[in-house]
Amino acid sequence: MNIPKEGADESAPAPLDAHAAHGHSHDATWKLAIGAIGIVFGDIGTSPLYAFRETFAGHHKLDLDTLHIMGVISLMFWSMMIVVTLKYVTIIMRADNKGEGGSLALLALISRTSGNPKRWTQGIVLLGVFATALFYGDSMITPAVSVLSAVEGLSVAAPAFAKLVLPIAxxxxVLLFSIQRTGTSRVGAFFGPIMLFYFLTIATLGTLSLVQTPTILNALLPHHALMFFAADPIKAFLALGSVVLAVTGAEALYADMGHFGRKPIRISWLWFVLPALILNYMGQGALLMRDPAALHSPFYELxxxxxxxxxxxxATMAAVIASQAVISGAFSVTQQAIQLGFVPRLRIEHTSASTAGQIYIPLINWALMIMVILLVLTFQTSSNLTAAYGIAVTGAMLIDNCLLAVVLFGLWKWKKRYAIPLLxxxxxxxxxxFAANLTKVPDGGWFPLFVGFVVFTLLTTWSKGRQLMINRLRESAMPIKIFITSAATAATRVPGTAVFMTSTPEGVPHALLHNLKHNKVLHERVILLTVKIKDVPYVPDENRMMIEDLGKGFHRMILAYGFMQEADVPAALKSVNACGAEFKMMETSFFLARQTLLPSSRPGMMIWREKLFAWMLRNAESAMEFFRLPTNRVVELGSQVEI
Structure with missing residues (x-):
């Protein structure tokens, strides 16, 4: 299983203050920074709703004394500095794939720039895919815990509404997932200001509390975290399972880099989000030092x-925005996975005519909604849900370290004396x-792991089966030159253009052989068309097409797209000025091959995986809709393949 390797352009780390794909003016940078506050930091921004409370009142309770309160705040502060500021904002965000971030984009970057494809082991690819699989588990838990913890504030503000918390959540x-089809372009304009006001509010509340107990500022010193471990090492270790909730969403900074750029995200984090979060956590700590009874909801008691x-x-609006960002991220990751060959073709709808990244995938949307609502109804409270939260995030962060090690040593050629201490x-x-979160597996941590393994099985099965099917088709393909010599003169030629879609740019497509066998005609112009997805996010229009004249009216055409782009075949054909006359859709027929898999004893995959792949193949979106072909100009011809 490999990522398709196209091109060999080298990629070096960008300067620390530059972004490969975003050159913004000063004013535009600040506008993007405010926009990033609304989209990128929703998840980590809603952590104060539950993270500090769960550290003391969760499954591993801590005493509400100065040692533990100061120790927990110190752990949270230094976690944000090491994991978010140093690891993601300073280091990993430099490893952009033509401006795009995320595990799959990083995997494609490694594949493209490795020089020797065999140099990077199968394990690196599998790790990247598993990180993507864990993301789906995280994208189910985040909306559930964020919205539920926000609505639970009703029981503090108006105890009479406590019984309505679950139904309201x-x-x-349901409303959140139902509006996804309409797109978020209009709503998105309000995200930034709302989240900016939210961060200003929680920072103000935290400040008002800490000025009453200014000694809490000493918690920023690292020795308080060390004293916590020295005094109570077992409880300190177990507390890490809840402390990590303060940095959930850190991976979103990297995944959303393509939308805003490195510099605006860095500005947002350092100047707005980080100070607001620290002030609020210190305010909650100061409150508990004064009034331990506030532990039932220290965020709202501020x-x-x-x-x-x-x-x-x-807080509910902030939670909805955080959930929206995760749902949009699931759509984006799924689109990348489809283009890179890990997921079957799915129906993708564009919700904005001006913004290519705003997409809607019905299957993913409704599957997420069902799972999120089941989580809420099963776990009942945000406190119970936090037991399931964290293991997917820490697992993905651990995998990011492995990919970062490959980047530091293999691509950037860092000296060992710098790279090894950092890693x-x-x-x-x-x-x-991660180890601390493993202790939460019996209480709910099994859920994201289960989802991750299921998704990982689906991704790897599709990738492996697709590669086997392509290899089998290639083995049985007739050389094109022999076909043209023998068939071009023998068959009757009819007016018009025939476009035969084929997954491999070699040999004769099966659909062409079947059409000649049954209809005994060839069109005057025959195009053998292959759509290739490169391991870069975007391919410019001038590099979109490669055409080869095979003679006697036959042409080989390859269309190249990036993994963030949609393949629109008719639009690409309209721009063709080779191959004779211009393409007219009413005079062009598109021939597609639909494969039926047969059980085989050949050493490809285990039989249960073959059946799973066959099921995924049957339920994949038709190539006609995926490539936006005109419905009244498409002919599908079946063939049988053994893998």
Whole structure:
């Protein structure tokens, strides 16, 4: 199983203050920074709703004394500095694939720039795919825990509404998933200002609390975290399982880099989000030092009673925005996985005429909604849900370290004296968090792992089966030159153009052989068309097409697209000025081959995986719709393949 390797252009790390794909003016940078606050930081921004509370009141309770409060805040602060600021914002975000980030984009970058494709082992590819699989588990838990924890503020602001928390949360989630089809372009314009106001609010509330107990500022010193471990090492280790909730969403900074650029995200984090989060966590700690009874909801207890209900509304809006970002991320990751050959073709709808990245995938949307609502109804409270939260995030972060090691040594050629201490720090921190979260597996941590393994099985089965099928078709393909010599003169030629879609740019497509066998005619112009997805996000229009004249009216055409682009075949054909006359859709027929898999004893995959692949193949989106072919000009011809 390999990522398709196209091109050999080298990629070096960009300067620390530059972004390969985004050259913005000063004003535009700040506008993007505000936009990033709304989209990128929703997940990590809603962590104060539950992270600090769960560290003390969760499955591994801590005493509410100065040692533990100061120790937890110190752990949270230094976790954000090491994991988010140093690892993601400073280092990993430099490893962009032509401006795009995320595990699959990083995997494609490694594949493209490795020089020797065999140099990077199968394990690196599998790790990247598993990180993607874990993301789907995370994308189910994030909306559930964010919305539920926000709505639970009702029980603080208006205890009479406590019984309505669950129904209200479910209604909000149903509405959230129901509006995905309409797109988020209009709503997105409000995300930035709302989240900016949210961060200003939580920073203000935290500040008002900490000025009453200024000694909490000492918690920023690392020795408080060390004293916590020295005094109570077992409880400190177990507390990491909840402390890590303060950095959930850090991977979103890297995944969303293509939308905003490295510099705006860095500005947003350092100047807005990080200070607001630290001030709020210190405010919650100061509150608990003064009033341990506030532990049932320290986030909402920071606000005066008269402002608690408005805070519930604001926090719910922030939770919805955080959920929206995760759902959009699931759509984007799925599109990348389809283009890179890990997921079957699915129906993709564009919700914005001006923004290519705004897409909607019905199957993913409704599957996520069902799973999120089941999570809410099963776990009932955000406290129970946090037991399932964290293991997918820490697993993905650990895998990112492995990919980063390949980048540092293989692509950037860092000296060992710099790379090894840095990687040792990252691996130590992430391994500690992952190990602590493993203790939550019996209480719900099994769920994201289960989802991850199921998705991983689907991704690898499709990738392996697709490669086997292509190899089998290639083995049985007739050389094109022999075919043209023998068939071009013997068959009757009819007016018009025939486009035969083929997955391999060699040999004769099966659909062409079947058409000649049954209809005994050839069109005057025959195009053998292959759509290739390169391991870069975008391919410019001038590099889109390669055409080879095979003689006697036959032409080989290859269309190249990036893994963030949609393949629109008719639009590409309209721009062709070779191959004779211009393409007219009403005079062009598109021939597609639909394969039926037969059980085989050949050493390809285990029989259960062959059956799974066959099921995925049957339910994949038709190539006609995926490539946007005109419905009244398409002919499908079946063939049987053994893998």
């Amino acid at each position: 479910v209604v909000i989630l 606000a005066p009673e008269v402002l608690q209900f408005p805070l519930v509304i604001l 040792a720090l990252f691996f130590t921190v992430d391994l500690a968090y």
